[in-house]
Amino acid sequence: MPSERGEDIYDPAFVKDVFDRCSGQYIAFSYVCSMGFTERWRRQCVAALRPEGRPMVAGYDLMAGTGEVWPHLLKAFPAIETITAVDISSGMHQRALDRLHRHRKHRIDFIEDDVLASELPDESADFVVATFGLKTFNDAQHKALARLIARVLKPGGVFSLIEASDPEGWWLRPVYNFHLRGFLPLVERTLLRGAQDFAMIGRYTANFRNARGFSDLLRDEGLDAEYRDYFFGCASGVSGSKPL
Template identity: 30%
Template sequence: MDETKDGTTHFGYREVPVDEKKKLVGQVFSSVARNYDLMNDLMSLGVHRVWKRYFVGTSGVKRGDRVLDLAGGTGDIAALLHERVGETGEVVLGDINAQMLGVGRDRLTDRGLVRGLRYVQLNAEALPFPDASFDLVTIAFGLRNVTDKARGLREMRRVLKTGGRALVLEFSQVKPEWFRPIYDFHSFQVLPRLGRLFAQDADSYQYLAESIRKHPPQEELQAMMAEAGFARCSHRNLSGGIVAIHSGYAV
């Protein structure tokens, strides 16, 4: 799937120059950073916390592993990973947005989580790490905001050690036909109103709803991971395909 052809790409339902998308996405997440976790709870009725715990719980991460959590945002995935890698492991929380990274660092520090955590402002399309640096690379609810997803996936593959695993948790294509109108109503009518009411920002949540619809569906993303060099690629739907976990290994 070529999402950057003719020098343009999608920002929600708009076509914008490739160079402009990074700035526009940055503005969205700078706007929502302080209310990000509250809005996630409101939008998913708290179910996002169950998805994330399942995501980490089935990751296979073990004590002593070195893990890169991309688009790590406010640190909830990093905190769950940190519990599992223990004192001998390390979790690197990476995010392109300084405001989101700052919120994550402050929250984890306030919880007393300091040792074994690093914070790096980075672009997922050009990771500042040597080849074969990590046992696990995760990205939760962030891949759809990467302009060149194929390039981002190749970078994830590059920094994985042989035998390492990449895991992507992302909104995907709802499978039950009967549920799709309900989901669309929630996405395009309820979400922007929640954004306006609780975050004084309807436009950012309109974009987030649109970005979900523009993200590659399950089978397409699985094929993209295989094309990026991953082996044993698979996906697992959660909540009827509202979200899916994609997995691939470096061999």
């Protein structure tokens, strides 16, 4: 799918440029413009991890961004020794280390790469999480991501992913969509004077719709997966485990 300049908005280089440019303002902008819901949804994403007594020692945060899910993971599962954060944007990860998580640095490893091109070892993870990265992939990339999650999880390993979504059927959907596609770009143009990178969030979200299709792809890969909506479908997620 092309951008206004004809670029493929799902090309890894395009996604990297978008998030490198907006990394400096990303934390504040996403929190304020979501009215705090992104933080609530991260907590709910972690709460959906159900290891059923199995150890949670090492795992992956895919499309890790600024690492805002790490405090929730480490609080919920204090036995975690290593979170390997995989993200294509060097700007987002540097923001995470400089401003949020320097005192947790010894427990965070980082791979700067397109997650679909990264050579993560088979059956190397007790858990996999991803918060607000699914929308930056197209259908073919979603299939590859589902294969990757199934491959890297240990038998009995758990996963949870969440993404902003299009609340189809909700009576306030027009207001929500205006917020994403009208209000946020206006704020960016008038206050941030940016390259309209945050406006891409609305476009990616509208194209993504929800995580229902991705949950089907995970099941196709042999994983037990449960789909759920959050706050009238403004976010959606999928969680589950790899059978023993």
